[in-house]
Amino acid sequence: MKQTILFDLDDTLVHCNKYFYRVIDRFANLMAEWFRDHGLTAQAVRDKQTEIDIAGVHVLGFKSEHFPQSFIETYRYFSTLYGHTSSAAEEDTLWKLGLSVYELETEPYPFMEETLDRLASAGHELHLYTGGEPLIQRRKIERFSLERYFGSRIYIRRHKNVEALENIVRAGGFDRARTWMIGNSIRTDIVPALTAGIHAIHMKAETEWLYNIVGIDVQPKGAFLSLHRLSEIPPAIENHIRQTEEEVV
Structure with a gap:
């Protein structure tokens, strides 16, 4: 029974969050140094940056400029709070x-190629569905030559939500009883998949990321698995x- 399998990219097939955490740590430590006379802690900086970052994603989606802008807005917040010029x-x-x-080089999760090879060899149709900006995401796709598995079946969306996945499923005419969404995000992968009535695998x-x-307030109509x-x-x-x-039978 041939299956249609949609894979998320970031933190499902390739590492992503850990690089953001590294840069956030550098930012928080730098801010703590600049505001040391006010007793500002790196953790307080991380908390405020996370708050601002998430609020922005809700409005702008996965726009690359939003991440550095969250640093600027956090800096301005504490500058106003402490009277820092x-x-x-x-x-x-x-x-x-x-x-x-x-600009950091990403690395694949263990068994990425072996997993995709096995599924493709079994005759399943593989699709890649990722959030972000085309230039940045295409760079990752090309780095790992993922076109060999997904061909033209690659979807890059700034807003990755219930509507976006439903549009892909409908446009592709997928048999929902034989369609899977595999990803790490409960918000952008799993809930949309369950809402669309397809199978879901939470990695x-x-x-x-907060x-x-x-x-999850959606009742699964098909398989719903959690794997590591x-x-x-x-x-x-x-x-x-x-x-x-x-x-x-």
Whole structure:
């Protein structure tokens, strides 16, 4: 039974969050140094940046300039709070620091190629559905030659939500009973998949971005699994197919 399988990219197939955390740590430590006379802690900076970052994503989606802008807005917040005279030079430093995250080389999750090879060899149709800006996401796709698995079946959306996934499913004429969404984000991968009535596999991350953590109030119509490693995906899907065939018999 051929399946249609949509994969998320960031923090499902390739690492992403850990690079943002590294840059945020540098930002928080720099801010704590600049505001040391006011007793500002790095954790307080992280908390405010997270608050501003998430609020912006709700409005702008996954726009690259938003991340460095969250550094600037955090800086301005504490400058106003403590009466610190802000400077264009300091803001420029923070802007460049925020943008630097997009220049870091990403690395794949363990068993990425083996997992995609196994699913493709089994005859399943693989799709890539990712949030972000085309230039940045295409750079990752090309780095790992992911076109060999997904071909033209690649969807990049700034806003990754229920409506976006539903549009992809409808436009592709997918059989929902044989369609899967695989990703790490409860908000942008799992809830939209369950809402669309397709199967969902949640890939649990060791440390998850707060934006991705939401409650699930949708009743699954198909399979809903939680896994830890990519290598667990093929046998999980094969087991589901086997159970489905047995029920038909």
